[in-house]
Amino acid sequence: TSSKSYNVKKVNYIFDGPIELHLIGVLWLMIDGQKLDRQLSNHCKGSRLYKLVGTDKDHSAHLFRKYHELYAEFRDDGIKKAKDMLVNDGQGVCIAGLDLQEYYYRIRLDWKKLHQSIQRPRRRRGVGDIGNETEYLGERLLRCIWAICERYQAVVAPHLEVTHELPPGSTCLPIGFCPSPVIANWYLKEFDSEVLNKVRPAYYGRYVDDIMLVIPFDVPTAAQADPVKEFMHQVLVQAGLITPVDADTPGREASYELVCKPGLFLQKKKCTLQYFDAEHSTAGLEKFARQ
Secondary structure: OOOOOOOOOOOOOEOOOOHHHHHHHHHHHHHHHHHHHOOOOOOEOOOOEOOOOOOOOOOOOOOEOOHHHHHHHHHHHHHHHHHHHHHOOOOOEEEEEEEEOOHHHHOOOOHHHHHHOOOOOOOOOHHHHOOOHHHHHHHHHHHHHHHHHHHHHHHHHHHHHHHOOOOOOOOOOOEOOOHHHHHHHHHOHHHHHHHHHHHOOOEEEEEOOEEEEEEEOOOOOOOOOOHHHHHHHHHHHOOOOEEEEOOOOOOOOOEEEEOOOOOOEEEHHHOEEEEEOOOOOOHHHHHHHHO
């Protein structure tokens, strides 16, 4: 309150639905959550469900695994791999940190595709349906989640036009609604597969919308004007994973659009690149790990 006015640079919208909607979200995750979570690779580290959720053995209060443990795993595994390559393999490595711009707002979710990705027994009249009631309940709850998210989008859309300038087709997942991070993870599983198959990094980790790559790579000489741009071009653009977006585009800073998920962008200014030379001391990497 030391100033008469403040210039707000960024706004986030948080889901504030009644408790009944949160209960619907939790129930759906208890039934269908593992069906989506099992489709993800171990390289997806954020917002993963507790392993017993949805099983007959689940008698706990756990839903998600502890986020700080998952984040530590996401970060430490990458740094450990980089150190191993430097010390044991004698290879210079790059650690690249990438960030998806406004991911929850810019997602273009196809609810029908999500619905079809969940395997369910076929409906049969009579005795054959006994024992499948939970499966059919999951299907009805998913339709509730779909309706809740569409209604949420309708409510925030007029505000987003002012604060976020989203591209057409953005469906916007509610931040703070517990099904959202599971759906957000599932939406990027194709990108995960493409990175692993086409780039084959020494380490790849994704914590929802934060990405870490560890890859053997010779950084261009000091004469190279933009080493980050060179890295992005040689590793991700040439592999067909991202495409550059010119900074001259109205309202757009220099960035890269995901080829498999149009409308999602990696901001160039948030791309960080750390290079460690095998011929030098590992003290720099140790300091980076501590920070």
